[in-house]
Amino acid sequence: MVYALLALAIVSEVTGTVALRFSEGFSKPIPSVITVVAYLAAFAILAQVLNRGMAVGVAYGIWAASGVALVALIGALFLGEGLTWIQAGGIGLVIAGVLALELGAAH
Template identity: 45%
Template sequence: MNPMLLAYILLALAIISEVTGSTFLVKSEGFTQLVPSLLVFIFYVISFYLLSQVLKTIPLGIAYAIWSGVGIVLTALIGFFIFRQSLDLPAVIGIGMIIGGVIVMNVFSKSVGH
């Protein structure tokens, strides 16, 4: 398998793990609930391990920008759809800017190394 493709697959899995961990962070109720608290830890460890593997191929700044940007967007969407947390217009605009930044970086930056 192409190393760059594998790196992006691992990055996607790292993002999913981080967002899942963040979702359980809400359910942990300040780490007072054992099972959700353990799941936070497990998913964060998985996420950081996968991110560390991604860094063998994708530069830190690029990988972290994608990981955090996509994670922010997905976490906001989970907050909106699952936890019924509202997003006002400035929040939606900000999320759009994050998505735009990740797209610009991946499409136009020579740092990404396609």
């Protein structure tokens, strides 16, 4: 259940970040409202993940790294932003770092 909540927090954060891109500096009301609501939801859900016992380093590491990776992929696939091989490698390293945190916490 805790990982399902963490996944929901990640989706909320990614939604907020993508909406932020469309808010044009908070000048467009609908994407601006989506940004604020999604970020509030992401932090509230992340707080529940921590309340249910997941270590803060692991939870935040997974949340942040997954968000970075997903936003970069969404930007490349749907928003016309580039993604070089070096950037893709960096995303891979971020994911590897999160896996190291998770595996280290399991012991």
